[in-house]
Amino acid sequence: MDGDRIEEATLANSPADEISHLALDIGGSLIKMVYFSTGREEEQQQQQPIGKTQKDGRLLNGRISFLKFETSKINECLDFISSKQLRCSRGVQHSGFPASDKNIIKATGGGAFKFADLFKEKLNINLDKVEEMSSLVSGANFLLKAVPSEAFTYVNGQRNYVQIDHNDLYPYLLVNIGSGVSMIKVDGDGKFERVSGTSVGGGTFWGLGKLLTKCKSFDDLLEMSHQGNNRVIDMLVGDIYGGVDYLKIGLSSTAIASSFGKAISENKELEEYKPEDVARSLLRMISNNIGQIAYLNALRFGLKRIFFGGFFIRGHAYTMDTISVAVDFWSKGEAKAMFLRHEGFLGALGAFMNYQLVKEFPNSNPLVSDLTDNGIIDCCVQVSS
Numbered sequence: 001m002d003g004d005r006i007e008e009a010t011l012a013n014s015p016a017d018e019i020s021h022l023a024l025d026i027g028g029s030l031i032k033m034v035y036f037s038t039g040r041e042e043e044q045q046q047q048q049p050i051g052k053t054q055k056d057g058r059l060l061n062g063r064i065s066f067l068k069f070e071t072s073k074i075n076e077c078l079d080f081i082s083s084k085q086l087r088c089s090r091g092v093q094h095s096g097f098p099a100s101d102k103n104i105i106k107a108t109g110g111g112a113f114k115f116a117d118l119f120k121e122k123l124n125i126n127l128d129k130v131e132e133m134s135s136l137v138s139g140a141n142f143l144l145k146a147v148p149s150e151a152f153t154y155v156n157g158q159r160n161y162v163q164i165d166h167n168d169l170y171p172y173l174l175v176n177i178g179s180g181v182s183m184i185k186v187d188g189d190g191k192f193e194r195v196s197g198t199s200v201g202g203g204t205f206w207g208l209g210k211l212l213t214k215c216k217s218f219d220d221l222l223e224m225s226h227q228g229n230n231r232v233i234d235m236l237v238g239d240i241y242g243g244v245d246y247l248k249i250g251l252s253s254t255a256i257a258s259s260f261g262k263a264i265s266e267n268k269e270l271e272e273y274k275p276e277d278v279a280r281s282l283l284r285m286i287s288n289n290i291g292q293i294a295y296l297n298a299l300r301f302g303l304k305r306i307f308f309g310g311f312f313i314r315g316h317a318y319t320m321d322t323i324s325v326a327v328d329f330w331s332k333g334e335a336k337a338m339f340l341r342h343e344g345f346l347g348a349l350g351a352f353m354n355y356q357l358v359k360e361f362p363n364s365n366p367l368v369s370d371l372t373d374n375g376i377i378d379c380c381v382q383v384s385s
């Protein structure tokens with residue numbers, strides 16, 4: 001985590017950067033940050049759109065940076081913002097953004113409430129709260145419409161990018177797997193309803209996994225799960241049915257009949273299992289469960305497309321595979337699980353969109369890689385003259 005932060009901080013501290021607008025999604029586990037920075041004035045003048053007057057403002061080139069911190073280490077986030085303050089206030093004049101934006105940050109997630117006083121006390125910054133579900137939806141809608149190849153399916157270890165027809169995007173189910181899980185039926189821009197949720201989410205995987213395997217980081221837990229074999233601990237249909245399928249109810253002998261079920265019949269202690277196998281069973285149990293609940297909600301509202309976001313996924317092959325298989329299995333191939341390249345930043349991006357700055361991404365494919373960690377994309381924003 002520290003490594004992520006430092007690497008990005010170095011990039012973001014480039015002297016050419018002038019941060020003007022910053023938005024936060026302060027969740028139960030992670031703080032996601034999105035900020036817009038411009039180059040220096042002379043650099044800007046060399047770039048095409050700057051100074052190009054539009055009817056309602058002018059276009060400004062810049063980049064959007066994505067960064068995350070652990071919520072339990074919020075001081076790192078405060079220090080980062082504090083280190084940007086001077087630059088930020090110079091940038092405000094420089095870029096032509098209204099000076100009144102200087103001490104206000106758009107923020108969403110529970111931490112926008114929980115830490116509002118801390119931001120005021122330590123940084124003299126007011127958090128302008130943006131509702132969490134609405135941020136997730138505007139972040140997802142924006143990405144699905146503005147970023148080519150944002151969404152993809154994951155089948156048999158293969159990513160297939162989905163071209164989204166803007167006129168045929170709605171309705172869809174957005175499943176955000178953060179600490180807990182929210183399921184939102186999205187019918188349009190600003191038109192949505194949170195239809196379900198479950199407390200068995202990313203926090204459960206990380207929390208239980210940490211207790212059971214003693215691993216030190218989330219990435220270690222994921223890596224362990226990658227190495228493990230869930231059949232060691234999960235009770236399979238074949239374990240119960242003497243190695244044969246139970247085809248009458250559509251279950252193959254290799255299907256999981258009972259997650260962690262073998263731990264009872266084998267009467268072993270935790271120490272006798274490999275942590276890798278425990279991590280694998282846990283990941284499979286939680287991903288399966290979320291996939292199934294998501295499918296049931298899609299069925300409830302007749303939705304064919306389910307987009308999964310949230311930092312739990314982390315672009316992890318086995319997680320995406322399990323969720324895809326669960327959706328495919330329960331829907332008998334009717335519904336499709338889709339994933340997003342900016343999976344973890346939906347809320348932060350949605351809060352950022354609330355500034356109503358972003359006009360366009362100038363490149364046809366501005367994303368060179370996934371944003372499961374930190375990163376930067378070029379963009380062009382419109383500011384009032």
Ligand SMILES: Nc1ncnc2c1ncn2[C@@H]1O[C@H](COP(=O)(O)OP(=O)(O)O)[C@@H](O)[C@H]1O
Nearest residue numbers: 027028029030178179202203206218310311312
């Ligand atoms: N570096 C990390 N540290 C902690 N959790 C992580 C990390 N990377 C991914 N995760 C997973 O992401 C979940 C948090 O997802 P996120 O979308 O940020 O939700 P929240 O808004 O609740 O913080 C964690 O519960 C964990 O499962």
Ligand SMILES: CC(C)(COP(=O)(O)O)[C@@H](O)C(=O)NCCC(=O)O
Nearest residue numbers: 027028178179180181182197198199
């Ligand atoms: C309360 C929350 C919206 C907070 O969002 P998060 O920080 O987990 O991303 C989320 O944890 C949630 O939807 N939990 C599930 C609660 C339930 O429906 O049972």
